[in-house]
Amino acid sequence: MRLIFTLFLLTIYSSISAQINESIIEFAPTFNDLPLELNKNYCFKNDSLKISTLKFYISNINLYQNNQLIDSVSKKYNLIDVENPETSSIKFLRTNSMAFNRISFSNGIDSLTNVSGAFGGDLDPTNGMYWTWQSGYIGLKLEGQSKLCPSRNNAFIFHIGGFKNPYNSIQNVNLSTKGDRKIILNLDISKLLKELNLTEIYEVMSPSKKALTIAQQFSNAIKVYE
Amino acid sequence: MKIKVTFFIILIFVTFVSFVMQEFGLIYPSYFPKPQYDFSKNPVDSFKITLGRNLFYDPILSADNTISCASCHSPYNAFSHTDHTLSHGINDQIGNRNAPALFNLAWQKSFMWDGAINHLDMQPLAPINHHKEMGETTKDVVRKINASNFYRSLFYQAFKDSIATGERMLKALAQFQLTLISANSKYDMVKQGQDSFSTQEQNGYALFLKNCNSCHTEPLFSNFNFANNGLGLDTTLKDFGRWMVTKNSTDSLYFKTPSLRNLSFTYPYMHDGRFKKLSDVMNHYTNGISQNKYLSKELTKPIILSSKEKIDLIAFLITLNDKHFVFESKYQYPKN
Structure with a gap:
């Protein structure tokens, strides 16, 4: 009886502490300041475009107080797929009570994981984020159509990855945060597409200099939502 | 008598240990290197x-x-x-x-x-x-x-x-x-002291060590590196091999060096299967090398073999065939 009571107390305690210690990092891609909608036609003066796929990996999230590492997110590899809204939020339990005011993470998958065989969960090759003709994870998939692209069906297709120098595409992102319970990260896709220069670059599907540039442009587009 | 028996048991044990290694239940000879697989x-x-x-x-x-x-x-x-x-x-x-x-x-x-x-x-x-x-x-x-x-x-x-x-x-x-x-060929039996090469095979082995072993390194019969072995480009395939992977033009026409074990079962040869017979392969290495800028350095000096030497070399290569491997029932179509 006493044991059951103790267990009951423990359960209550752990559920309360879980609520206290849970934080969330949410990715909110936008298009012209509105939430991005997949397969929606966005019309402009000289362009009409739509995004059909936006998937990317966020890995090794670390939390800092000023410059001191105080915690890290236990789930190391997170696949964000805009088609599945539940993947846009990374919920995690804090292992200590110190507040953080800075986060760092990587866009893409580290080289060790890229050479260590099969993994499951977010890294499972069935997620379509692994090249099949050559080993390596795809860190970012961005696909769609734009009148600016001279390609068949005006399609653009970016499969960005590569883990070996000189085309190691993994990017480290460092951001100061306000508060440490819910961090909303914005990704301004309309701005990113302008930078990508779709009239000239619209098919990048292997590790290369172009892929590296796009990986940098993509990680620069991630900002803390003010 | 008891000492003799003990000695015999120890001898058997030592022999067994020296030829059999185990890695998570996989058995392979002790003269094989450490596996790459984790x-x-x-x-x-x-x-x-x-x-x-x-x-x-x-x-x-x-x-x-x-x-x-x-x-x-x-x-x-x-x-x-x-x-x-x-x-x-x-x-x-x-x-x-x-x-x-x-x-x-x-x-x-x-x-x-x-x-x-x-x-x-x-x-x-x-x-x-x-x-x-x-x-x-x-x-x-x-x-x-x-x-x-x-x-x-x-x-x-x-x-x-x-x-x-x-x-x-x-x-x-x-x-x-x-x-x-695959580790049950005649070569393996010789390595393990359970068989011996004929004079012809022994000659072939010496020729192999002199001319082939630097890339087709024993006991696996490949170093598993890449080589440009002087095969002219097949213009219908335009396959430049490793160059496409590394994007480094010095890797032009580089292909992985295959193992020479089980050669009699694995024809045709080369990445595009251009040679049907082992003798075609022999003739390629002695007379057919197409000189090119990135030819592997092991092949820049010509390999010279008489027709008798070629026959001896092939006799040795045939000792790398592993019939036990090819007919092993546990590798075949599963009967459930």
């Missing part, structure tokens, strides 16, 4: 091997359920294919390269003729997704496997969970392929 990440067990063997022989892996791994990697050909110079896929399509033999894979650093695949686990993704080979998607293969009652129990036995995932499918396929160890 078994700690995928510990081998009989249920996963059985699952992998069933997947290997199952055409469910292809888009129209007609082509299995074994279609191009037949056990009787040391898991290569002899009917075609280039691989044969769904809808009678012909691929771009000669299907390589599969054995001693735990020792290989990379896979495919150009080394594009860096890990045995990930290798099946290439043929599964290639439009001219199995023409499937990884996701759809896993969906089909999950719809099969037969696989539900095999996955449960292997992973204590009946759900198939990409990771589990790949790890099981890797495990079956890791068991494909």
